[in-house]
Amino acid sequence: MEDEVILLDMWASHFGMRVKIALAEKGIKYEHREENLENKSPLLLKMNPIHKKIPVLIHNEKPICESLIIVQYIDEVWRDNSPLLPSDPYQRAQARFWADYIDKKVYPCMRGIYSGKGEEQEKPKEEYQEVLKVLEGKLGEKPYFGGDSFGSVDLSFVTFYSWFYAMEELGNFSIKAQCPKLVAWAKR
Incomplete structure (x- = not known):
């Protein structure tokens, strides 16, 4: 069946x-x-x-x-093909932490940027840029957040990438200048 x-x-x-x-x-x-x-x-x-x-x-x-x-x-x-979470329990817990971090930090900041005007945008804009810097630090020199292959943390963040340029425009700042590794990651 x-x-x-x-x-x-x-x-x-x-x-x-x-x-x-x-x-x-x-x-x-x-x-x-x-x-x-x-x-x-x-x-x-x-x-x-x-x-x-x-x-x-x-x-x-x-x-x-x-x-x-x-x-x-x-x-x-469906664990037999394309694992999204690491098999090691510690690494799996870390992946869950970062996916949760993305949900709790990225989306609320973005919402504050696109729904705010003027001064209302400043705090979420600053928080968004800091969150992106933290994520860029987590990515480091690896091709993906989990290492050599696409995984759950990448999956959690990739759907927000499509909004990078809208956030830059609305917030009047450059993600590419501040977080070039994230921009390179998104182009994979």
Whole structure:
């Protein structure tokens, strides 16, 4: 019997894109169902009754919510191809830490930059630049955050890369000048 995999998502969601990339990396076939967040489907409300948010992965009628948890689930269930998390428990814990750091730091700063005006943008802009410098330090000279291959930390951050240039424009600063290693990483 083939697995039934459904992804409830919205085209503009960074978090949903993360799940799509994980599924693609693993070569998993799935049905994509676009959600309208102004008029949430009965299926979304049933599968994520607590938060009522996307993305939701439905695997054989069982829902998994929250993108980082979904990525970990995908990696555990389909572990035979393209591992996303390291096999070593310490390295796996570190990867989870950095993925969580990205979620808790990058997105809130970006939201502050694009939703603020003038002075309101200054604090999130400064925080965003500091977070990027921390991530560049973590990347170091490695091609990927985990070393030689694409993994869960890269997956967590890559969906935010598409906003680099918008953040530069809105915040009037240069990521390329401040974090050239991150820009090079994103072009891999």
